[in-house]
Amino acid sequence: MEDYSKKVMDHFFNPRNVGEIEDADGIGEVGNPRCGDIMRMYIKVKENIITDIKFKTFGCGAAVATSSMVTEMVKGKNINEALEITNKQVAEALDGLPPVKMHCSNLAEAGIKAAIDDYYKKNGKGK
Amino acid sequence: MDKNIYLDNAATTKLSSEALDSMMPYLTVGYGNPSSIYSIGRESRKAIESAREQVAKALSCDSNEIYFTSGGSESDNWAIKGVAFANENKGKHIITTSIEHHAVLHTCKYLEKYGFEITYLPVKSNGIIDINDLKKAIRKDTILISIMYANNEIGSIQPIKEIGEMAKEHNIYFHTDAVQAIGNIPINLKEVNIDLLSLSAHKFHGPKGVGVLYIRKGVKISNMIHGGGQEKNMRAGTENVAGIVGLGKAIELATIDIEKKSKYLITLRERLIKGIMESIPDTILNGDPINRLPGNVNVCFKYIEGESILLMLEIKGICASSGSACTSGSLNPSHVLLAIGLPHEIAHGSLRLTLSEENTQEEIEYVLETLPPIIQNLRNMSPLINKK
Numbered sequence: 001m002e003d004y005s006k007k008v009m010d011h012f013f014n015p016r017n018v019g020e021i022e023d024a025d026g027i028g029e030v031g032n033p034r035c036g037d038i039m040r041m042y043i044k045v046k047e048n049i050i051t052d053i054k055f056k057t058f059g060c061g062a063a064v065a066t067s068s069m070v071t072e073m074v075k076g077k078n079i080n081e082a083l084e085i086t087n088k089q090v091a092e093a094l095d096g097l098p099p100v101k102m103h104c105s106n107l108a109e110a111g112i113k114a115a116i117d118d119y120y121k122k123n124g125k126g127k
Numbered sequence: 128m129d130k131n132i133y134l135d136n137a138a139t140t141k142l143s144s145e146a147l148d149s150m151m152p153y154l155t156v157g158y159g160n161p162s163s164i165y166s167i168g169r170e171s172r173k174a175i176e177s178a179r180e181q182v183a184k185a186l187s188c189d190s191n192e193i194y195f196t197s198g199g200s201e202s203d204n205w206a207i208k209g210v211a212f213a214n215e216n217k218g219k220h221i222i223t224t225s226i227e228h229h230a231v232l233h234t235c236k237y238l239e240k241y242g243f244e245i246t247y248l249p250v251k252s253n254g255i256i257d258i259n260d261l262k263k264a265i266r267k268d269t270i271l272i273s274i275m276y277a278n279n280e281i282g283s284i285q286p287i288k289e290i291g292e293m294a295k296e297h298n299i300y301f302h303t304d305a306v307q308a309i310g311n312i313p314i315n316l317k318e319v320n321i322d323l324l325s326l327s328a329h330k331f332h333g334p335k336g337v338g339v340l341y342i343r344k345g346v347k348i349s350n351m352i353h354g355g356g357q358e359k360n361m362r363a364g365t366e367n368v369a370g371i372v373g374l375g376k377a378i379e380l381a382t383i384d385i386e387k388k389s390k391y392l393i394t395l396r397e398r399l400i401k402g403i404m405e406s407i408p409d410t411i412l413n414g415d416p417i418n419r420l421p422g423n424v425n426v427c428f429k430y431i432e433g434e435s436i437l438l439m440l441e442i443k444g445i446c447a448s449s450g451s452a453c454t455s456g457s458l459n460p461s462h463v464l465l466a467i468g469l470p471h472e473i474a475h476g477s478l479r480l481t482l483s484e485e486n487t488q489e490e491i492e493y494v495l496e497t498l499p500p501i502i503q504n505l506r507n508m509s510p511l512i513n514k515k
Contacts, residue, residue, distance in 0.1 A: 009438075012435075012438060013438075013439075013442070015508065018507070018508050029510065033471065033472030033475070033511060034471040034472060035452065035458050035471075036432050036451055036452040036458075036460065036471070036472075036475040037432070038510050038511065039510070040510040056508060056509060056510035057508060057509070057510065058430065058431065058432055058472075058508075058509045058510055058511050059432050059435070060432055060433075060434035060435055060451070061434055061435060061438045063432075064435060064508065
């Protein structure tokens with residue numbers, strides 16, 4: 001099997017922002033348990049800023065590490081900035097992922113978008 | 128972490144020092160080609176023939192029925208394609224199971240392109256076929272039954288004796304992939320009707336890259352590798368002398384005291400299974416509780432994924448494997464776990480621990496201390512758990 005970078009291992013073994021937010025302003029869930037990965041993101045939003053974010057992930061090392069990394073990247077950013085984060089950026093921030101694991105970073109981007117979508121829906125705002 | 132607890136003996140085993148010692152002369156001074164007529168060539172020839180005797184003795188067959196190959200995959204390919212192409216005038220139907228190794232399954236898929244029809248028998252939830260399903264699947268044009276002795280993932284042992292009898296009764300060749308069984312289950316080819324049997328040295332403390340296809344005298348089979356006259360004109364290519372010698376030594380050692388060894392492995396296995404099932408809730412034991420390989424433990428932990436478990440075990444010094452998609456390199460989890468009826472999300476959470484006689488009670492206790500917090504840790508991270 002291909003090696004994970006040190007950063008991936010660090011985020012896998014010491015994931016940042018694991019958990020749930022009980023009074024979350026938006027919750028997004030992406031992935032499919034059939035394929036072996038599911039990511040659920042919880043966000044707190046105040047004045048368009050993502051003030052808190054937590055995740056729960058079922059998946060491989062890369063799925064956990066990308067979840068952790070994307071929460072770090074998004075925390076404190078405003079919603080528009082958060083929406084601009086791409087899979088590639090998440091993978092790069094982790095010093096790369098093995099090619100077969102690139103799809104795991106798709107979940108990170110999609111997870112954030114899904115949580116923001118949910119926040120918009122709950123607040124009656126369109127995209 | 129200095130600890131290294133190797134619990135992946137179904138993947139490969141450590142080469143024994145006895146096997147290595149037996150090989151060394153043929154990797155150094157004894158480099159003669161077994162087909163050459165001068166002394167160092169003749170020595171190599173003798174070494175191969177003596178290894179052939181060791182294999183024949185271990186399996187209770189004639190040494191003329193032993194053909195050396197490059198390993199289990201070649202043996203499976205040769206047995207199935209060789210019998211298929213040599214007997215297609217009799218019929219083009221082959222019966223196998225849905226839980227075979229890919230060396231068998233993908234060979235069968237390949238033959239489908241050449242007009243062969245393959246029946247893939249299902250297995251029961253314990254990973255064992257229903258012999259009545261086999262009976263019903265047999266047709267007038269069935270030329271081959273290929274059913275593994277014991278499964279590499281979940282350890283389930285098939286009713287080989289009954290299958291052999293049924294094959295004989297219907298005059299159909301019977302091939303078995305015994306790669307996982309050798310050294311774990313006593314095999315006596317005088318007592319069971321097996322026409323072709325595949326084995327691989329590195330699964331029983333021999334070297335990698337060498338195996339055997341046993342072909343019962345009289346079986347009609349085509350060559351797969353064409354060229355020189357090695358292996359009685361049946362399998363061309365200058366012999367892997369050192370590998371063959373190592374295989375001979377390894378099979379000799381693997382089949383001595385096999386009952387005693389199995390007993391020891393079963394003790395370790397049962398402790399491991401009981402310990403896991405008692406300390407970790409929502410765990411499923413895969414495969415048959417009794418009819419399984421002595422050293423095989425395969426469980427699914429609900430709500431979590433296998434590769435994550437393996438990474439966490441690795442930093443604790445434990446080598447294991449899983450049938451999750453991420454470890455198989457595809458999007459689907461193991462075909463074996465799906466065939467025994469597990470839903471995808473549960474199959475993704477599988478862990479296989481396979482033992483050898485080198486493992487100790489202390490190692491098992493260490494695994495039992497280490498595993499529960501790992502599973503708990505991953506479950507704390509899982510979004511599936513509050514969806515119960």
